[in-house]
Amino acid sequence: MDKKKGRGPGPSRQSLQSVISKKKKEMEEKKEPDPDETIVVDPYENSETSRLVTRGFTGIVHDPAVNTHRCEWDREHPENPERLNRVIHTCLEYEYLGRCVDLQNILRDDIFERISKKHSPEHFKRLQKLSILNDVPSLEVEASGFDSVYFNNFTFEAASRAASSVVNLVFAVAKGEVMNGMAFVRPPGHHAMAEEYNGYCYFNNVAIAAEAALDDKLCSRILIVDIDVHHGQGTQKMFYDRKDVLYFSIHRYEHGNFWPYLLESNFNFIGQGDGLGYTVNVPLNTTGLIDDDYLAVVFNLLLPISYEFNPDLIIMSAGYDAAIGCPEGKMNVTPGFYAHLTSLLHGLAKGKIAVVLEGGYFLPTLAEGAACTLKALLGGACPVLEPIRSVHPMVRETIQNVKRALFGKWKCFQVCDLFSPADSNDEENLYKIGYFGAIEKPPFPTRNCYPKNPSVDNKFYDKLNSALHEKYLAPVSAPVLYTFDETMLLHTPQVGDVERPERPERLTSILKTFDEFGVENRMKLVPIVEREFEAYSPHAPGYYESIPTSKQTKDVYVNDFTPGAVLYAVSGLLCLIDEIMAGKGCSGIALIRPPGHHAEYDKPQGFCFLNNVAVAANYFHIKYDFQRILIVDFDIHHGNGTQSLFYTNPHVMYISIHRDDDGKFFPANSPRNYTYDGHGAGKGFNINIPFNKDKMSDTEYIAVFHNIILPAAYSYGPQVVLVSAGFDAGINDPLGGYAVNPETFGHMIAMLKPLAEGKMIIALEGGYNLTTTSYGMGICAKALLGDPIVMPRDLYQRFSKEAIKTIRNVTKHFKQYYEIFAVNNTLPNVPVLLKHVENFTEDVYSQELSKKLDATRIDDNQYVQDEINAFNSSN
Numbered sequence: 023m024d025k026k027k028g029r030g031p032g033p034s035r036q037s038l039q040s041v042i043s044k045k046k047k048e049m050e051e052k053k054e055p056d057p058d059e060t061i062v063v064d065p066y067e068n069s070e071t072s073r074l075v076t077r078g079f080t081g082i083v084h085d086p087a088v089n090t091h092r093c094e095w096d097r098e099h100p101e102n103p104e105r106l107n108r109v110i111h112t113c114l115e116y117e118y119l120g121r122c123v124d125l126q127n128i129l130r131d132d133i134f135e136r137i138s139k140k141h142s143p144e145h146f147k148r149l150q151k152l153s154i155l156n157d158v159p160s161l162e163v164e165a166s167g168f169d170s171v172y173f174n175n176f177t178f179e180a181a182s183r184a185a186s187s188v189v190n191l192v193f194a195v196a197k198g199e200v201m202n203g204m205a206f207v208r209p210p211g212h213h214a215m216a217e218e219y220n221g222y223c224y225f226n227n228v229a230i231a232a233e234a235a236l237d238d239k240l241c242s243r244i245l246i247v248d249i250d251v252h253h254g255q256g257t258q259k260m261f262y263d264r265k266d267v268l269y270f271s272i273h274r275y276e277h278g279n280f281w282p283y284l285l286e287s288n289f290n291f292i293g294q295g296d297g298l299g300y301t302v303n304v305p306l307n308t309t310g311l312i313d314d315d316y317l318a319v320v321f322n323l324l325l326p327i328s329y330e331f332n333p334d335l336i337i338m339s340a341g342y343d344a345a346i347g348c349p350e351g352k353m354n355v356t357p358g359f360y361a362h363l364t365s366l367l368h369g370l371a372k373g374k375i376a377v378v379l380e381g382g383y384f385l386p387t388l389a390e391g392a393a394c395t396l397k398a399l400l401g402g403a404c405p406v407l408e409p410i411r412s413v414h415p416m417v418r419e420t421i422q423n424v425k426r427a428l429f430g431k432w433k434c435f436q437v438c439d440l441f442s443p444a445d446s447n448d449e450e451n452l453y454k455i456g457y458f459g460a461i462e463k464p465p466f467p468t469r470n471c472y473p474k475n476p477s478v479d480n481k482f483y484d485k486l487n488s489a490l491h492e493k494y495l496a497p498v499s500a501p502v503l504y505t506f507d508e509t510m511l512l513h514t515p516q517v518g519d520v521e522r523p524e525r526p527e528r529l530t531s532i533l534k535t536f537d538e539f540g541v542e543n544r545m546k547l548v549p550i551v552e553r554e555f556e557a558y559s560p561h562a563p564g565y566y567e568s569i570p571t572s573k574q575t576k577d578v579y580v581n582d583f584t585p586g587a588v589l590y591a592v593s594g595l596l597c598l599i600d601e602i603m604a605g606k607g608c609s610g611i612a613l614i615r616p617p618g619h620h621a622e623y624d625k626p627q628g629f630c631f632l633n634n635v636a637v638a639a640n641y642f643h644i645k646y647d648f649q650r651i652l653i654v655d656f657d658i659h660h661g662n663g664t665q666s667l668f669y670t671n672p673h674v675m676y677i678s679i680h681r682d683d684d685g686k687f688f689p690a691n692s693p694r695n696y697t698y699d700g701h702g703a704g705k706g707f708n709i710n711i712p713f714n715k716d717k718m719s720d721t722e723y724i725a726v727f728h729n730i731i732l733p734a735a736y737s738y739g740p741q742v743v744l745v746s747a748g749f750d751a752g753i754n755d756p757l758g759g760y761a762v763n764p765e766t767f768g769h770m771i772a773m774l775k776p777l778a779e780g781k782m783i784i785a786l787e788g789g790y791n792l793t794t795t796s797y798g799m800g801i802c803a804k805a806l807l808g809d810p811i812v813m814p815r816d817l818y819q820r821f822s823k824e825a826i827k828t829i830r831n832v833t834k835h836f837k838q839y840y841e842i843f844a845v846n847n848t849l850p851n852v853p854v855l856l857k858h859v860e861n862f863t864e865d866v867y868s869q870e871l872s873k874k875l876d877a878t879r880i881d882d883n884q885y886v887q888d889e890i891n892a893f894n895s896s897n
Contacts, residue, residue, distance in 0.1 A: 065753055068815055069764040069797045073539045075372060077808045078201030080399045081125040081194050083187040084110065088208050091180035093172040094158045096469050100350070100383040101222040106208050109379070112389035118396050121498060125194050125203065130186045137185055139237065140229045140260050142217045149224055153178035166465040168219045169282070170472075181209055181224035185231075188378050192231035195376045196240035196335050201810065202368075202375040202399045204340075204392075210380040212254030212339045213282065221252060221282060228339050228378050229260040232267055235335060242266060245333035245370070247324065248273070249363065250341020250380045251351035252280075253287035253303070257339065263295040268302070268331050272319050274344070274351060275305030277856075278459025285457045285890065289423045290853075291883055292431070298881060299431030302327060304424055307416045309352040313359045314410040314842070315417040316344070317736055320363060322421050322845055325728045326434035328370055330818045336367055336375045342382030342391035347483030349473040350383050356490060357390035358405035362776045364398035369772040373810035375399065384475070386487040394494060401808035402498035403608060403780035405490075409739030412841040423453045426849045427880070433818040437729055437829045441851045443877070450847070454872070456856035457890050496779060502806045503601055503610035504542075505594040506533065507550040510615050512583035522579060523757060523790035524629040529613050532786075535796035541803045548601050548610070553593040558640040560633060560667040562624035569631050577628050577688075588616060588631045595638045598783055603646055609775075609806045611799070612785040619661030619746045619787050620689060628659060628689060628788075635744050635785050636667045639674050642742055649673055652740035652777070654731065655680070656723070656770060657748020657787040658758040659687070660694040660710070664746065670704040675738045679726055681751070681760065682712030688757075696832045699839075706839035709734055711832055715824045718751070719761040720814035722825035727773050729829050729846070730836075735777055737840040743774050743782040749789030749798040757790050764794055768801035768811040775805070782806070853880050858894045 064070075089103035113119050130136065137146055152173045155161050161173045184207040191205045211228055213221030232244050246261075248254040248271040261267040274280045275287055285291075293301040304319050342360070344353040367375060377395055382388035398404060429435050441451040475483070511526040536542040559566070569585050572578055591614035598610040618635055620628030635653055642648040653668075653676045655661040660680040668674040681687045682694060700708035711726055735743075749767060750758035774782060784802055789795030805811055830846070837843035853875040873893050879885045 066764070066793060066797060068812055069801065072765060072768070072801050072804060072812050075810050075812060076540065077373070077401065077810070078198065079123045080121070080396070081191060081200035081203030082119065082122045082206065083125050083127045083191045083203070084206040085127055085183045085187050088180040088183050090176035091209055092174060094174050095162050096172070099172065100472050101209065104385060105382065105388060106206055108385045108389040109206055109392045112393045113396055116393055116397070118393060118400060118498065121400055122396075123200055125190060125200070127187050127190055129183055130189060133182055133186045133189070136189055136230050136234050137182075137225050139233045140216065140226055141214070145217045149178045149181065149219070162468050165468050168464070169462060169466050170221045171219045171224070172468065177209075177224065184209060184211065185225040185227045188227040188231045189234050191378070192235050192335070192337060192376045193240065195374050196235045201373050204377040204396050204399060205379060207379055210341070211378075212248060212250060212257045212380050213252070215256045215259055220256065222381070223256065226256045226260060228337050229257050231376070232337055236266060241335040243331065243333045243335070244268070245328055245331060245336045246270065246339060247336065247367065248339035248341075249344065249360070250339055251344040251348070251353060252341065252381060253282060253284065254339055255282055255284055255287060258286065258301055261297065262293055262301055263297040265296045265300050268300045268327070268333065270302045270324055270327070272304040272316065273306065274309065274353065276307050278457040283459035283461055285459070285887060286883070288455065288457065289420065290427050290455055290880060290886060292427050292881065294883065299428055302424065302428065305420060307420065308414060310354055311414055311417065312354045313356055313407050314412060315414050316355055316359055317362070317410060318413045318417060318421060318842055318845055320366060321728055321733050321842070323424055325366060326725070327428070327432055328367070329724055329728070330432055330434045332813055332817060333371045334374065336371045338364070338375060338377045339380045340377045340392070340395060341380035342388045345382065345384065345387035345391045346486060347384035347387050347475065347480070348382060349475045350381070356407065357387050357394045357487070358407055358490065358494065360391045361394040361398040361404040362407060364395050365404050365776040366773065369769050369811055370813070372812065384483060386484050390487060390491060390494065397498055400498050403496050403500070404776040405494050405496070406779055407736070407739070410733070410737040410840070410842050413845060418845045421845045422847065422849055426453050429849060433821055434725065436821050437725060437826050438846070439830065439848045441848050443851050451850045452852050452854045453850040454854050454856050455875070455886065455890070456858070458858040500608035501546045501606065502544070502803070503548050503598055503607035504545045504613060504803070505548045505550055505598050505610065506613040507590050507594065509583070509590045510587045513587035513616060514581055515579050516581050519579060524616065527792055528786070528789065528795060529615060531792040531796040532613055532799045535800040536803060539800045539804065541800060541807060544807055545611070545803065546607060548597050550590050550594040550597055552589055553596045555592050555596060555637055558637050558644055560623070560636045560640060561621070565624055566632065569626070572626050572631070578626050584616070584631070591615060591618070592632050592634050592637050595634050595783065595785060596641055599638060599641055602781060602783070608780045609782040610784070611803055611806070612783060614786055617748070617787040618785070619655055619657060619664045620659070622663040622666055627663065630663065633663045633667060635746050636664055638744055638783065638785070639668070643673050648741045650675070650738055650740045651742055651744065652735055652738060653677065653744045653746060654774065655746035655748070655787070656751065656767070657746055658751040658755070658760060659748065659788060660689060660692055661746055662689050662692040662694065665694070665698075665708055668704065669700055669708055670702045672703045672707055675707045675709070675734070675740065677709045677711070677731055677734060679711040679723065679731070680713065681718070681758070682714055684714055696828070696835050699835070706836070709832070709836065711828060713825060713828055716822040717759065717761055718822060718825055719820070720763055720766040721818050721821050723751070723762055723766055724769065724817065725821070725825065725829060727770060730832050732773060733842040734836065734840060735774070737842055740778045741781070742778050745771070745774070745782065745784045746787045747784045747799065747802065748787035749795040752789065752791065752794035752798055754794055755789065755791045757788070763814045764797035764801050765812050766814050767798040768805040769814075771802045771805040772811055851877070853877055855889060855893050
């Protein structure tokens with residue numbers, strides 16, 4: 023069969039383009055602007071740019087010369103050349119490096135000028151002079167003047183080369199020479215301050231490169247994500263009053279008792295001046311935290327803020343000392359988490375991500391974490407994480423405190439509610455600021471001044487990492503599949519019937535867009551072969567045979583070819599599944615019609631006859647023994663059929679985001695409020711997200727994914743994701759009435775990709791504006807292929823109060839089933855200081871141990887610091 027046959031005209035935009043051209047010509051001919059002139063804007067202009075944006079290469083920079091930097095007086099020092107060697111060895115073992123572009127990595131002629139933008143000239147020259155000292159004892163004495171550093175004759179050369187490598191990588195990414203990349207460098211940089219070497223760091227590689235990219239106008243907004251377990255105080259200081267750089271750090275803090283022991287590492291330090299709100303500190307006040315806790319931070323803080331900030335470049339300070347086994351971090355994050363983090367950030371900045379190695383001192387998980395990150399940059403499937411079970415209470419408290427500190431600075435946090443200031447004595451209404459640390463002063467220790475694991479612990483962690491290593495062996499890439507057959511075009515209204523919005527052109531317009539967007543020849547067509555499906559059908563016995571006699575209604579029509587089209591639609595899904603399970607692809611798109619999600623047990627409805635996705639879910643469960651199948655339905659109409667067929671089934675989680683209008687929208691009066699959450703064994707596995715009244719757009723759908731869908735999906739831990747992809751919430755849809763842009767559908771798919779090792783099938787449901795539907799599915803295909811997705815315009819410029827109400831209702835209701843929603847409590851409103859008490863005595867019990875602060879001055883760092891100093895020194 024010629025797969026190009028049967029294609030009708032694609033989405034016609036000729037008339038609109040003609041109007042735009044005419045208007046532009048008229049405007050050019052006018053000598054003076056007319057204030058009453060109406061400017062015609064192409065609503066698909068932003069989506070159109072997607073066809074030009076395709077996945078680029080992943081670059082790497084690695085300069086072996088940096089390994090000449092080592093501690094001459096302590097051969098066991100954790101920041102040593104073996105760190106880099108182990109990372110390179112592991113990436114070679116996985117065969118990742120051969121897939122990357124090895125970027126030209128020369129020591130830049132302008133490196134002194136670049137470094138001098140973030141460090142004083144004296145800072146640069148002092149390191150240069152120290153590196154010509156040949157006397158090791160003298161070098162050790164010099165090192166004692168700085169916190170946690172060492173020097174040798176090659177330190178200056180290595181630090182300069184590391185900074186140069188990072189600038190080279192960032193420039194290559196920012197210029198589009200590669201899409202993303204990773205800098206395998208040492209010494210690290212994020213602790214280095216303008217005039218101080220600190221924490222194994224000499225030049226602040228990330229800050230230098232960020233400033234250089236901004237200076238050269240290669241970008242205008244940079245997001246720095248610092249995941250090292252230590253706070254990157256050097257980077258924070260360098261951009262603290264800037265709004266063109268958003269610095270986000272998640273770090274171990276323990277109320278200032280963890281290195282670098284700084285007050286300014288706490289959540290209430292959020293920037294100053296123009297930069298107020300552009301520093302985000304997430305201080306972790308306990309150890310032993312796991313993927314669940316870090317994912318809670320990503321969903322609640324990092325993704326919402328980052329999508330609102332909308333960077334055009336991301337630089338990641340990638341420290342792996344929060345990974346399992348690292349004695350410095352004492353956290354239990356798996357290496358696989360870093361792949362998920364990287365993949366979730368891919369939707370931002372058109373995928374322009376530069377990852378820069380910082381810390382990480384347990385070599386096995388350092389290397390695995392770096393390799394997982396590189397695999398994600400290459401577009402590889404993320405490894406499976408354990409489902410989220412709980413979030414540590416201290417992490418929940420920190421997330422709430424960060425939201426409160428930034429409330430009013432970022433519109434994404436309008437989803438939160440505030441306690442009334444009148445409830446000033448309510449414990450839950452207090453957000454507590456405690457600093458129990460003490461700044462260390464020189465001379466600093468230079469030997470045996472770092473934590474070590476007992477040998478028995480190292481053996482345990484090494485064995486655990488080896489087990490994880492086996493889970494990370496999935497191939498980097500697998501084909502994206504799609505299925506289509508002309509038979510489904512023959513299902514049409516009978517002669518004399520009224521015009522129906524569910525028509526064959528829906529498929530042909532998508533195929534034309536696939537061709538125009540250049541995705542068709544990058545995917546593999548799976549021919550549809552008729553399949554026996556009754557053993558997997560959720561419908562009544564004999565239901566399929568009754569289709570020819572279905573009663574004609576305003577939302578159901580049949581002709582002689584309808585049964586064949588229905589059979590080919592469901593068969594296409596089953597063929598896709600078998601190809602994926604045979605390892606011939608990782609994900610796929612089912613271009614099928616009639617749609618299916620309204621079809622109930624024994625009743626066709628809403629243009630639907632067989633519930634295609636429901637059959638597919640049963641097929642995965644029965645034939646392939648999948649126990650956890652996630653269905654995400656973003657059709658504007660509630661999938662009442664899918665819900666009813668799995669309402670008592672714990673093997674399927676059904677999530678529907680839909681227009682409700684208090685039960686008045688089609689299918690009217692169906693049980694689709696958030697309170698309908700499943701029954702019996704299926705209790706908690708049915709999640710309805712009903713929108714009411716307002717005209718929803720990109721902001722509301724993105725917010726729902728961050729606040730509800732991703733936390734729920736990661737709590738479920740699906741083995742496969744099925745998407746009921748209706749595009750009738752899109753702009754200009756005649757039935758939907760919403761204003762979601764096509765690129766937003768692509769972002770939804772991109773956010774779901776890290777789940778289930780990338781196993782995902784997108785099945786067409788509704789969508790009745792041909793342009794919106796075809797562009798939407800085309801951009802979803804690009805998301806599966808790993809292409810960058812353009813950002814929707816004006817995200818969070820308007821945020822529906824009705825949508826906010828829905829998000830609050832859903833998260834509040836489902837926290838009884840999923841603990842990750844417990845972080846969405848009402849935010850505290852009264853700031854208090856906690857007193858630092860080293861030893862509790864009888865005298866202490868008579869003292870005030872907390873003190874309320876002036877809430878109007880909480881952004882004033884000096885005020886808070888003065889209050890802390892005075893309170894901690896008082897009796």
